[in-house]
Amino acid sequence: MTQFRKLLLAVTIFSVSVSAYAAKRQFYQIKVYHLKNEAQEKKVDDFLRQAYLPALHKAGISKVGVFKPIVSGESNTVSEKLIYVFIPFRSYGDFSKLEQKLIKDVQYQSAGKEYLDALFSEPPYERIESILLNAFEKSPQFELPQLTSPMKDRVYELRSYEGHTEKISKNKIEMFNKGDEVGLFKRLGFNAVFYAEVVSGSRMPNLMYMTTFENKAARDAHWDAFGKDAYWKQLSAMPIYQKNVSRNDMKFLYPTDYSDI
Numbered sequence: 001m002t003q004f005r006k007l008l009l010a011v012t013i014f015s016v017s018v019s020a021y022a023a024k025r026q027f028y029q030i031k032v033y034h035l036k037n038e039a040q041e042k043k044v045d046d047f048l049r050q051a052y053l054p055a056l057h058k059a060g061i062s063k064v065g066v067f068k069p070i071v072s073g074e075s076n077t078v079s080e081k082l083i084y085v086f087i088p089f090r091s092y093g094d095f096s097k098l099e100q101k102l103i104k105d106v107q108y109q110s111a112g113k114e115y116l117d118a119l120f121s122e123p124p125y126e127r128i129e130s131i132l133l134n135a136f137e138k139s140p141q142f143e144l145p146q147l148t149s150p151m152k153d154r155v156y157e158l159r160s161y162e163g164h165t166e167k168i169s170k171n172k173i174e175m176f177n178k179g180d181e182v183g184l185f186k187r188l189g190f191n192a193v194f195y196a197e198v199v200s201g202s203r204m205p206n207l208m209y210m211t212t213f214e215n216k217a218a219r220d221a222h223w224d225a226f227g228k229d230a231y232w233k234q235l236s237a238m239p240i241y242q243k244n245v246s247r248n249d250m251k252f253l254y255p256t257d258y259s260d261i
Contacts, residue, residue, distance in 0.1 A: 025140040027089045028196055030208070032129040035081040043115055043124040044083055049258045051112030052085075058108075059101045060094075061087060063144065065193065065261030067156055067253035080126075084158070084253060086193070086210070086261065088142045095132075133196035133208060136173065138182040144261060145191040145212035151255045155213045156193070162206040162247040169205035172244040173197055176207070179235050185211065188225055193261060203249075 035041050053064050065086035089095040102108055109116065118124045135141065147154055163169030176182050176195055185192055195209040213219035226232055235241065255261065 025137065026135045026142060026194075027092045027095050028133040028135065028142070028194060029087045029089070029095060030131040030133070031085040031087070032131070033083040033085070034126045034129065035083065036079065036126050037081070040123070040125055041081050041083070043118070045256070045258075047112050047115035047124065048083070048085065051108050051115065053258065053260070054111065055102055055105050055108035056087065056098075058105065059098060061089065063088065063142075063260040066256045066259040067158075068256060070155065070252040070254050083256075084251075086142075088194070129202065131201035131208070132199050133194075133201075134199055136177055136182065136195040136197065136207075138177040138180070139192070139195040142194040142261075143192065145193060147191060147212060147214055149214040151257060151259070153215045154254055155216050155219045156210055156253040156255060157213070157219065158208065158210045158251040158253055160198075160203060160206050160208045160247075160249040161245045162203055162249075163244060164246040166205045168244050168246075169197075169207065171241065173207050175235070175241045175244065176209075179238075179241065181232075181235065184226070184229065184231055184235070188222060188229065190222055190226075203247075206247075 033044050035044065048066055053066070056064050065084075067084040067086070069082055087095075089098075115124050145154075145156075161169075161172055163172055182192075182195055190211040191213065193210040193212060196207065198204055198206045198208055211222075213222060
């Protein structure tokens with residue numbers, strides 16, 4: 001084999017390897033149902049449990065997360081109710097094909113009829129917010145949390161880190177990937193479900209990730225250990241990663257009894 005052919009073969013193998021690796025990075029959707037009362041909450045819960053999740057399972061999405069905010073103290077006075085649905089897709093292509101699959105799914109249409117054909121005067125929700133995300137290179141696929149506590153006691157923390165420009169937001173994402181902040185979370189046992197860059201949503205540019213804990217005490221202990229960790233102190237002190245988060249938004253959630261995650 002000539003030197004040129006060897007080089008060509010090497011380039012081809014490398015290209016295929018890169019393409020295969022890229023293909024493994026998943027594409028996520030987070031749907032947020034905004035509800036005004038318990039009647040709407042029940043209607044959406046019933047739809048998700050009886051129609052939507054079974055249809056997604058049939059479409060090849062075996063694990064879907066459904067979460068609700070942890071309410072405590074003064075938060076009890078908040079009138080709006082929320083339901084978060086995390087859907088992992090193998091790729092954007094699978095996401096784009098889902099709606100047509102649901103339209104053709106007779107069982108889904110029947111099981112979800114009360115919700116899908118709701119009266120104008122009795123809408124099942126106020127609005128649906130949709131966030132689309134690309135998984136990080138360092139964490140290309142979502143993972144199921146390894147927890148043993150009752151689902152009602154678990155704390156799932158959904159964080160959103162916004163940057164003041166697109167370039168700065170990419171810098172924070174690099175901190176997770178090249179800087180191995182993802183590895184730090186894993187070493188400290190944060191049981192992360194996903195890390196991803198938002199490609200479409202109401203708050204951009206930003207990244208989002210979800211970590212999970214047995215309970216609130218475990219959550220606080222983990223973050224305390226994170227703040228004291230020698231590698232974190234070294235990483236966060238690096239000049240290249242300074243001032244790369246303009247807004248840090250935290251949501252504390254718990255999984256519903258019908259959530260797969």
